[in-house]
Amino acid sequence: MAMEHESNAAQLHQVLDEPSLSNKKEDLSGAPLHPNPLAVESYPTEKVHGGHEDTPTSSEKGVGLVSDDHDHDGFGGERPTDEEKKTLRHVGEPLPKAAFLVAIVELCERFTYYGASGIFQNYVQRPLDGSLGRGALGMGHKGATGLTTFFQFWCYVTPILGAIIADQYLGKYNTILIFCGVYIVGLLILTTTSIPTALAHGSGIGGFIVAIIVIGLGTGGIKSNVAPLIADQYKRRQMAIGTDKKTGERVIIDPAITIQRIYMVFYFCINVGSLSLLPTPYMERDIGFWSAYLLCLCVFLVGTLTLVLGRKVYIVRPPQGSVITDAFKVIWMMIKNRNMDAAKPSHHAAAGKTTVLKWDDHFVEEVKRALVACKVFCFYPIYWVVYGNFSNNFVTQAGQMRGHGIPNDLMQNFDAISIIVFLPILDRFLYPFLRKMRIPFPPINRIVLGFWVGSLAMIYAAVIQSYIYKTGPCFAAPLCDAAKDADGVIQGNNIHIASQTGAYMLIGISEIFASVTGLEYAYTKAPPNMKSFVQSMFLLTNAFGSAISEGLNPVLYDPAIEWMFVGLAVASFIAGALIWILFHHLNETEDQMNALDKDYDEDPTLRRGSVIADRTVGLHAHGKEEA
Structure with a gap:
């Protein structure tokens, strides 16, 4: 399990250290994003046995995706505005x-x-x-x-x-x-x-x-x-x-x-x-x-x-190792401090605390x-x-x-x-x-x-x-x-x-x-x-x-x-x-x-700790105090 975490962390650092990240269109593992992202992996951490893909490229009852040059969601298709979410009809897609x-x-x-x-x-x-x-x-x-x-x-x-x-x-x-x-x-x-x-x-x-x-x-x-x-x-x-x-x-x-x-x-x-x-x-x-x-x-x-x-x-x-244990630690910190944000690394940083946490703000949310x-x-x-x-x-x-x-x-x-x-x-x-x-x-x-x-x-x-x-x-x-x-x-x-x-x-x-x-x-x-x-x-x-x-x-x-x-x-x-x-x-x-789930698919930095740059969720750092 530790070897798997280290491998994932190495891939993460390779992506995050690349100065032209915003132009390269890469996923968390460093692979180039496909022009039609519905045809590739949506989760950086998941795998498809045998390489078969059956996620549909069109939605239910003849509804197809429309691509645009801006504001994409990481899957292809223009992301709707808040007004469009209220006024346009919502539909689903065919099941894989x-x-x-x-x-x-x-x-x-x-x-x-x-x-x-x-x-x-x-x-x-x-x-x-x-x-x-x-x-x-x-x-x-x-x-x-x-x-x-x-x-x-x-x-x-x-x-x-x-x-x-x-x-x-x-x-x-x-x-x-x-x-x-x-x-x-x-x-x-x-x-x-x-x-x-x-x-x-x-x-x-x-x-x-x-x-x-x-x-x-x-x-x-x-x-x-x-x-x-x-x-x-x-x-x-x-x-x-x-x-x-x-x-x-x-x-x-x-x-x-x-x-x-x-x-x-x-x-x-x-x-x-x-x-x-x-x-x-x-x-x-x-x-x-x-x-x-x-x-x-x-x-x-x-x-x-x-x-x-x-x-x-x-x-x-x-599996992600200590994720359940981490979740209970987060809940305990919320209860102990009577504050739902008490477990966030950003909250710790604002309070001047030096404790290194194994999760980011997004995980707490x-x-x-x-x-x-x-x-x-x-x-x-x-x-x-x-x-x-x-x-x-x-x-x-x-x-x-x-x-x-x-x-x-x-x-x-x-x-x-x-x-x-x-x-x-x-x-x-x-x-x-x-x-x-x-x-x-x-x-x-x-x-x-x-x-x-x-x-x-x-x-x-x-x-x-x-x-x-x-x-x-x-x-x-x-x-x-x-x-x-x-x-x-x-x-x-x-x-x-x-x-x-x-x-x-x-x-x-x-x-x-x-x-x-x-x-x-x-x-x-x-x-x-x-x-x-x-x-x-x-x-x-x-x-x-x-x-x-x-x-x-x-x-x-x-x-x-x-x-x-x-x-x-x-x-x-x-x-x-x-x-x-x-x-x-x-x-x-x-x-x-x-x-909340969308951020895992469009922003690879969210798997980093929001305060400590060399942390990923579930990855232990050596020589530092942990929560």
Whole structure:
């Protein structure tokens, strides 16, 4: 790592010491800039395996870049003025092919995750004798919800480990590959301990606990890195003037819109993958749990193979050593001095301090921007409590209703179906229409709307639960002996399982606004070399949501669960309102915050310390005191 820093520093000094830098048009590594910079590397520190380039040279729907002789952004195309940013229509660009390849990998991983975890509730809750339907461990509702909630918690804590390994040591691609191996081991344990012979010999519970720990470690290491990796495949970080080829209209090519679209596609693929819950409940019921887990293992192997075979296509940003440690040092200096600028080298110089810092002013600004995102994320645990109910308590609710041949854990697919249906409508019609009409719909607004639609989903769930209690034969005590059919299997109350569809549709729509925007916000507000870590902070909010859900376990009984749904609806609405009250002003500075990344592409001196000329971010100077 030290050799890599020294090499980068030597290249930096070679560029900075050249007296004719302003005329030579060189990038940070000293390479000449291509006349069409879209065809060359956009980041000085990143590499493209195999030299393949797939970043498009024209924008979406026929919008092409227009070059000018002045005020370029480092990618080709005239940089817009502040007035043009306000008056011209903003558009995105086509997505690079490598982004779709990463999306396919995520699709396979999510197929595995949802296909396996979606049937955990029945696997753990119901007994092996089949008296309540297909089951295995017989731990009851609370036991099953407790274990599945722990699994969700674990899956969203482990991304921190994956992020640290990626950002400081191995890089995103290598980290994903390693944790794919860990994931495969967990799936093998889950599959082999769920076969009938293993269950009969009591291996089920031990194997399940070990499996979810190993799988959680694997999925966490992947999750924190695959989301930033897909956005890394798109290299523009500044706005540029373009022309619509169909109408001749001058437009703004806005990278924020393209990043938004990347995460829309990313989330679309996640939910296509989650349709694994279509076959796995039937395989669980008709063959056995082991068959469903084996299917998930096979699909995951396909995704891993895609990751390996596509390695020459991906744009990979190498790790930057102590960047996370440096960020925490910056935050500590801010807290200790009660000043957000206290960690800036320029602030130290103005105060007459001689301490040598390992970062520049720009890095401090990026950390401040990341902290803004983390403050918004503080409210997400409430949303994840709401969302988590649809993978455990709502499955149990479905089991209290008449299935009419539909497995109770099949209904979860309507969440994914609603996303698959509505996400393209928003991406291709609603959002472009709003931009054309100059109606802003910035991230904070989208997040708030997501929380409020999630609140509606909980209200719907509470209404359904109320109808279950008002319906026979068991009324407020579902699954009583009076509900046994001719085969001795206990059935639910006389309300159709399809009644749940509306709640799943609402939670799916809420995800498009809250979850997709959260992924986008985590990426755009993170420093370039801390994308995985900030993404893990966003994912950690899901773990906190799972912890809150564990705390709600004592009220998971009939009829109290109805009021739990009502309480969560109120909490989600209040959380959304607080986000609006506290953070709606950030909408006005969205472009300015996103514009911080542009400096890495147009000014090579920004990798120098702003006060000490012989420092680069993450490069240690010998013989000097460091912060």
